[in-house]
Amino acid sequence: MRAVYLDHNATTRIDPVVVEAMLPFLGESFGNPSSHHAFGEAAFSAVRKARRQVQTLIGAANDSEIVFTSGGTESDNTALLSALAALAPRNEIIVSAVEHPAVLALCERLEAEGRAGVHRIPVDRCGRIDVAAYEHALCERTAVVSFMWANNETGTLFPVETLAEKAKAAGALFHTDAVQAAGRVPIRAEETAISMMSLSAHKIAGPKGIGALYVRSETPFYPLILGGRQERNRRGGTENVPAIVGFGEAAERAASRLESEARRMKALRDRLEQGLLGTVPGARVNGDPTARLANTCNIAFEDVDGDGLLALLAREGIACSSGSACSAGSMQPSHVLQAMAVPASHLGGAVRFSLGRDNDDSDIDHVLAVLPPLVMRLRQPAGARKVARAG
Known part of the structure; x- marks a missing residue:
């Protein structure tokens, strides 16, 4: 994998x-x-x-x-x-x-x-x-x-x-x-x-x-x-x-390598965001559009359980998070997103992607190929998911 x-x-x-x-x-x-x-x-x-x-x-x-x-x-x-x-x-x-x-x-x-x-x-x-x-x-x-x-x-x-x-x-x-x-x-x-x-x-x-x-x-x-x-x-x-x-x-x-890495990270982050916004209906980016770390993308998916999405991504070998590592497992909505008045429809479906020096275009390609179908799967009613698995 x-x-x-x-x-x-x-x-x-x-x-x-x-x-x-x-x-x-x-x-x-x-x-x-x-x-x-x-x-x-x-x-x-x-x-x-x-x-x-x-x-x-x-x-x-x-x-x-x-x-x-x-x-x-x-x-x-x-x-x-x-x-x-x-x-x-x-x-x-x-x-x-x-x-x-x-x-x-x-x-x-x-x-x-x-x-x-x-x-x-x-x-x-x-x-x-x-x-x-x-x-x-x-x-x-x-x-x-x-x-x-x-x-x-x-x-x-x-x-x-x-x-x-x-x-x-x-x-x-x-x-x-x-x-x-x-x-x-x-x-x-x-x-x-x-x-x-x-x-x-x-x-x-x-x-x-x-x-x-x-x-x-x-x-x-x-x-x-x-x-x-x-x-x-x-x-x-x-x-x-x-x-x-x-x-x-x-x-x-x-x-x-601060300046060169910031340019490289921004290009990868922007491609990730544009790809997800263009393929997943009801997705929104959380954060300042311009005054933002070049490596960080917090994106929320409407009517999706974020923890469930993280688990499915992990099975595909993709490691990301829902917010602060210090708050992992709290089962509470992010205090940051709550303070930003993120709509209830998106609050539980936020995922944070934070890039680093080892990431490249192939990593972004993998996420863009894997994530959209997982979001659509999670949005299906429970009954429909059971039928799909049975089929």
């Missing part, structure tokens, strides 16, 4: 070159970066190189602004909790209604415990932020604004540079979850008013379990994990050197 992987927003296959870069630090170069001897110094140098590689990927001013974490979720949690601690007595958070669960779940807990007030800014039918509502919510009580750079389900891009300037003018810190954006769109953190930015290696062909938080030099910061003096006292715990090295290598490779 032909295998087609179209779930790169969930995770990516680690680049063999990245694996090769990591291997020495799983063997002979096993030192602790905090140790003052040759073994430790080799590890320290490797971590610093990786820090500079990540710095370059996002256009930060200094490598000291990169704090390594266990991934995007830890980075998101650290950013919000740090901002609340640093800017007390300010105790309000502004987020969009379509943020990742790593942000929304923390906000729900803080709100339930009475530790923070949360403003959830709505989006329009294309997933674009309601800027007027955002401006109205900003006030002297706002501690932090957290808007994702690119939505993980639809690929819609937020104008975070402009939104960050508005937060700065109000005296608030601005955090962006750039997990899906980094390595896919150009980022020049130094030229923005962004205070903090979350990153994750496994979205850019790096290893799982490693991420980073960009913290602008002048940003007040309170660590989430306390312990030793690692990461300049901003994240306790012995550094995961092999994973950090892998993150750095993946960041460098992503930066070097």
